[in-house]
Amino acid sequence: MEAPVEDKRITLKEAVSLVADGSHIFWGGFGFQRPPMAFAHELVRQKKRGLTIYTCGSEMDIDILSGACVVSRFELAFFAIEGIGLVPNIQRRIREGAIQIEDYSNLAMALRFLGGALGVPFMPLKSMLGTDLLSKTRFRPKKAETMTCPFSGERVVLVPSARPDFSIVHVSRVDKEGNAQIDGIKGEDIEGARAGKKLIVMAEEVVDTDFIRAQPDQTVIPNIYVSHVVECPWGSYPMMVYNYYDYDMEHVRMYYDQCKTEEGWQKYCNEYILSIDSHTELLQKIGIEKLLKLRARKPLPY
């Protein structure tokens, strides 16, 4: 007999309130795909401070966290708003000295999450050799090390495993117990989700556990890892979620242009984040007409 299904659902506000100032966070999504944008907005609304974010490559979501001074440190490989330009708020905060970045390569970051998830202290790789990624350190006491393999004599780089306080990922669908499916690319979310001490899974849809158990091969995050589930449709808006919706480039371009100045950013932040009480209110502001236009036109995933 199957045990009753545990209900791990909490609201977005409750989930964000669990994150203490100064927490270390694995930040899910990759590029324009599945960033936990609604979570970023709520972190801003709850005025969190001093976070350290670990990710491979993120874009407008981490720029918002930087503009609002939620984050003070990043360990990452890439940030930009692809197809448009450099992220405007991070540029400004770096110049002000409010943000520091420790640079790795994408593979190095992904392996750091895998190492954390595996419970080993470091991972070896063949990237970063001979470069400033290896020799220049911003704030970590130790960033990376080289060694000669004791078995083969090969040179490898060692990177420290990451074990942040929280992992935040936004997925396609999940049941209330936390079994998650991700359509399309997974980026580094499989490893990153398991690296954090607590995992919060945001999802476009919460589905019945029968749906998950009818196709167990589609589960990429089993419930065993999951602390909390947050139902959050359009949770990556204005970025994209595979099979659900396309990005809203009009909005992203408006953001980029406006955030070139601090005043412009403050105006954006007020209009789309601070003056709004919840993610639902943001969706109301954007409007059903616009959202329907962005919905994926199946069989295309966008």
Next chain:
Amino acid sequence: MCKDYAKPEEFSTLELMAVCGSKQIGNGEVVFIGTGLPLIAAMLAKKTRAPGAKIVYEAGFIDSNAKDIALSIADSRLGYRASGAIGLIETLGLMLQGGHVDVGFVGAAQIDEYGNINTTYIGSFEKPTVRLPGSGGGNDIISSAKRIVVIMTHEKRKMVKKLDYLTSPGFLDGFGAREKLGLMGGGPSLVVTNLCQMDFEPQTKHIRLATVHPGVSVQQVVENSGFDLVIPKKVPTTELPTHEELVLLRAIDPNGIYIPRLKQT
């Protein structure tokens, strides 16, 4: 068979660069691509000389057959008729570091005379003037792909004697340096710019002028380079695109997202 070449006034420099890039992809090869011009080059290669090329995007899309232009390497558009949608450990770890990638395309904010690349900081590390996007998968790709094609604009401040920050390894300080460090990949094979194509002298791995684009003089390349480049006695003109290539290229990017249309005169 005689090729139906276009005249120089019939195409833009960006179009020529995309065609040059497409020629670096062999049929059946596994290709690592980013967004921008390399994406167009790879899509063109699949429609011309390399229909069997397998295009991989580091975010996880494998053997993509995208029909619409993607803005992000994680763009859902790249999922169109792809054979797989996995993740970074798969693409950069198992596939690339595992030794399965033939050619990678990268961009650069600065490049030096041994093909080393900066995509991280302009200015000093202590007090940078501009923070660039960083390595992303660039360092991984240049470290481990068998060949690397660099596509970038040719300016004196970008072709430098000394990088502000060494993000990704070319030939480091010259012949043999990659091997000594244990880097697996073959390093940069070609640099395509808006003025010329450059390769690397086999004995020294020093950057060398290979071809100049139509209407560009060797002198112009030298004047726009902040490093010394090896100049062979004879420098041929870059092979022109054919009419067929231009038609295909314009159909790939009909709205001019990456290659703005030439004004009709």
